[in-house]
Amino acid sequence: MFVTDDESSEPRPAPKYRVRSEPVTIHRLVDRRRSTVDAILDAGRLAGQAVTLPASAWTMAEVSGPNVTDKESVLTYARMAANAYVESPLDPAWQDVKGGFNYTQDFGWQRDGLRGHVFADTTNKTVVIALKGTCKSH
Numbered sequence: 001m002f003v004t005d006d007e008s009s010e011p012r013p014a015p016k017y018r019v020r021s022e023p024v025t026i027h028r029l030v031d032r033r034r035s036t037v038d039a040i041l042d043a044g045r046l047a048g049q050a051v052t053l054p055a056s057a058w059t060m061a062e063v064s065g066p067n068v069t070d071k072e073s074v075l076t077y078a079r080m081a082a083n084a085y086v087e088s089p090l091d092p093a094w095q096d097v098k099g100g101f102n103y104t105q106d107f108g109w110q111r112d113g114l115r116g117h118v119f120a121d122t123t124n125k126t127v128v129i130a131l132k133g134t135c136k137s138h
Contacts, residue, residue, distance in 0.1 A: 019101070019126065021074045026066030027058055051093035064126075076101070077128070084116040101128070 029037070044051045067073050079095035086093045089103050097103070101119045108115030116131040 019076050019121075019128075020067040020070040021065040023058055023062050025062050026065075028061055029053075030057055054119040055126070080117070080119055080128055080130040084130040101126075120131045 026109065027034040032058050040053070056123060063130070066077070068077075076097060079097050080101075082095050083089075083097070083103075086095075087106070088094070101121055103117055104120045106116065114131060116129060116134050119128045119130065
């Protein structure tokens with residue numbers, strides 16, 4: 001991807017950004033096995049509402065999360081968010097993310113509603129989902 005600015009019409013390579021993380025504390029299920037989560041979701045579907053779990057089913061855990069105070073990280077996320085409005089990486093409006101993130105998958109482009117793209121780092125340890133919601137009034 002090349003960019004230009006008002007001072008010069010000469011294209012120059014887009015800057016490379018990276019995403020930095022920081023520890024964040026989240027509330028999550030103690031038992032996150034697929035069979036357990038599937039059983040909770042099935043129970044909710046049968047009841048027609050979300051299942052209320054006891055406090056003992058939850059724990060606080062420290063995980064790696066986005067560092068939203070880091071300028072380069074915020075700029076990388078902004079490019080990913082801008083891409084949620086572009087259907088294909090081949091479109092000239094696509095913002096090349098670089099920084100070790102690959103565009104891996106898109107979803108929802110066939111009709112109105114939630115759509116976007118999935119980005120993952122080269123190790124698939126960090127995955128970012130860029131979303132765009134669309135609603136047309138009829």
